[in-house]
Amino acid sequence: MGFDDLRSILLSERETGKLLQIAPDIFDRTHAEIAELLKKVYAIEDPLSDEARALIEETIAMKETMHELFAIRSRKILALALMHAEGNYYDREEVKRMIPAEHGMFDRVAAGLEECQGVLLHNAKQPLVPVPPAVSAGMDVLEDEGDAAYEEVPAAAEGPGPSSPPPLSAAPTLTPPYMLVRVLGDMDSFMGVDGRIYTLLKGDIVTLPERNASVLSDRNIVVALPLPTCK
CATH class of the missing domain: 3.40.5.50 (Ribosomal Protein L9; domain 1)
Structure with missing residues (x-):
């Protein structure tokens, strides 16, 4: 995944309001390419040379382009999740164009919106939710009348649930001494x-x-x- 390829995908994503089809491993391949560029930088005898500077600038450009691509696609996915939760029409084909990690985000955001709508708009009974990380393990949360209490979660139970999608594989981070x-x-x-x-x-x-x-x-x-x- 070279910089020109990534830049082309970003420009296409910018030009349309709909989510585009991209390769499922596009971010993994970009991380791998960045790692290869950094290896080349470390192999250059003079790190202040024009060659090293050019490689570093390409690395920074690839990182910025990858972050912008993620930001644009995430905004589109959040808009789709909101339309889904509100029961409005949205293009199901766009959901099919999401890569696995994005689809997981869409499902969790849509479910959260629907749950919040049930509590705030339809007066549904609030479900038990895990204790927020800011609350110390073992601390009791008092329940006011009419409000639901937080369910206490033991410290050992913290962490992603079994339904959480596995993390994407990524190239090792290279940090110079x-x-x-x-x-x-x-x-x-x-x-x-x-x-x-x-x-x-x-x-x-x-x-x-x-x-x-x-x-x-x-x-x-x-x-x-x-x-x-x-x-």
């Missing part, structure tokens, strides 16, 4: 191998990706500092 340094002189902004933009001024004490710090140290722009230790 970091180094604490003191900056010896001002320098222009640059992009680190971790995808972040760094603007360094003389006297700054910062943590930088180890590969970037090593290159800057060789050029007498920064000096490595010992990391503080706990006593």
Whole structure:
């Protein structure tokens, strides 16, 4: 899944108000491609080179495009769930175009809307619901007359239920090691191998990706500092 392919899918999704058919593994393949790009970055001897910068910029562009695609499709799915809960007409073919994780979201949101409508609009008896995470395990929730109590859930029972969809497989996250340094002189902004933009001024004490710090140290722009230790 290259950037051009992902961008094309995003543009098509933007241009229509309906949910489009996409490959079920599109997000998995995008994560895998990002991991491959980062491996190439780490293999470059000079992480501040134009080649490394271009790869990092492509990685950032792919992440932003993937997030925007998710946001656009999620808004469409939420609108479909609302129409379903309200009993209004909606295109069933759009539901068929959802990938598995999206279909799970649609089902849970629609069910939640219908349950809330029953309680608030039709005065239905409120079902027992799990204790919210903010409530400590074992804490009793008092029941006022006419209101339903929360059902106490033991701490051991926390976590996704058996009907929860399994998480999508994803490429391993690659995190570069970091180094604490003191900056010896001002320098222009640059992009680190971790995808972040760094603007360094003389006297700054910062943590930088180890590969970037090593290159800057060789050029007498920064000096490595010992990391503080706990006593």
